[in-house]
Amino acid sequence: MAVPAADVAAAVPVEEPAGKRRQAFRFLATGKAITGLVIIGVLVVLSVIGEWIAPYDPSARSSDLLEGPSGRHWLGTTHLGQDILSQLLVGTRSVMVVGLVSGLVATILAVVIGVTSGYLSGLGGEGLSAVSNVFLVIPALPLIVIIASIVPEVSTLGIALIIGCTSWAWGARVLRAQTLSLRRRDYVEAARATGESTWRIIGVEILPNLTAVIASSFVGTVIFAVLSEITLAFIGVSGGAEWNWGTILFWAQSQQALDQGAWWWFVPAGLAIAILGTSLSLVNFGIDEFVNPRLRTGGRMRAGFTPVVRGGDR
């Protein structure tokens, strides 16, 4: 996802032609989606270079205990004199890795299970659909919390896999519904009539028309995964020694930072999470508007309060 993100972000100034060139990812070319992608791009860059540009070692203690923001420590220090800005920068990577990996795992599972169960009729399709419905109704967060807490010494990647394997069901359901409706379209029937193989029909005829839905479920899973990882870290379930935004909040909470007035320990990490979440949601809005043009904001199409004028766009 990082590659198209960078591409579209780079194409912002060259508005229309760039949008036409990249037909496959056209749905990312709305204002909202581009705003979101630019923010995500910045965070991705930070997650790569965070370790090098961090002014201090995030775990290194110093004698500046619980200091507010200053020239030396832009975002202040913890009770052990660790630099919070460095923790935030270094922690970006783990957040992004979990988001990306569990997003990928969940999306692949969702595509395989959703499209297969939508396209195949009969027992196989029904069975797969039943499996995804079971996963859909079993509450994910408590399950993730329980599994992550009993797996000994779970790493960041392990957390990502647990989240990915438990959160694919929603995407699978949406994709199944969409595939069911595509399966009977004329062009698919035509492909079948010309003797194309089942896998070619799925891969070449159906999948390209699901791109927007797949992208949207990917983004949705990333949001869920990031929030889950941070939640896990915050309640102390992520055993690893790696920093992430949730770990910062975990220490801040366990040291009662707020009671001591150490707002700088809390606010930056929370804002970082909120900004990441908002930018992902913006991308999703962009995709929604592409899929359903009626959702585009702006009341220009309205003349008076009689919506008759809009009849033309249907």
Place this chain on the structure above:
Amino acid sequence: MSYLLRRIGFYLFTAWAAITINFFIPRAIPGDPVQSMVNRAQGQIDSNAIHSLYVLFGMDTDQSIFSQYFEYLGQLLRGDLGLSFTFFPTPVSEVLGDSLPWTIALVGLTTIVSFVLGTGLGVLVGWRRGGWADLVLPVTTFLSSIPYFWLGLIAITLFAGDGGAFPSSGGYDPGVTPSFTWDFISSAVLHSVLPAVTILITSMSGWIMSMRNMMVTVSQEDYITVAHAKGLSERRVMVSYAARNALLPNVSGFAMSLGLIVGGTLLMEIVFSYPGVGYELFQALGAKDYPLMQGIFLVITLSVLVANLLADVAYLALDPRTRREG
């Protein structure tokens, strides 16, 4: 009717799957919870008692996994969820019975308020596009992207603690005992204000979003145009024609979210040390109290299933198309 029967069959199957997952999770754990409990008791448990603990906690190594499994199913049917490690020897079902009412009362009410407010706002925002209404979306999106616990902690700092108007933790003052007296009820209400408001802020945007999108989609239907052409008032068209038809997905979403009440507010209860099911799960995690974890997970899952069934029934009542299918 056959539609409903099929759904019930599916939920029974899911319940069985959840119970089976529940059975295997603790058995896949490396380590020995009974031993850790014996260690904690520091030699006050004699060896006979230890063996009976193994049997009780389903860790009896003499039995095959199958007979353990059927014994477990039998126990569940009798409503026996085992004994909690943390609150030994209180049965898990009793521990749950103490915490469930708190969660259901607080989060149940909040969910209803959030649904009503969010749906109402969504109707307005979807109907009056452009202008101030379009600002509601980015603002609520940002609010809902804030991790819940963070907002809760900020709320505690700002409104509780020294000189604050609200208590920062617990479900009621330690001084009062739970009963139907004014003292207890007012104290419980005061304790629930901050958790409720913070849940509202973070959960409303979902309702607004989905309602708005449905409103926008519905408002382009022909029957809306006809309603306008008939000269009906703007308000009437909005409420009785557009909103009424746009409501369906939100209603099913509402029934689903009723199921999430029990589990979804884990964080709120942890942050506010609210004596509900989520806080119980948190404590169980810390104490490696597997029977309690299992019990909580089971209760959460079953409540989601029941809520889903209600959602299906509501859909059946509201949408004639599902009835025709059956």
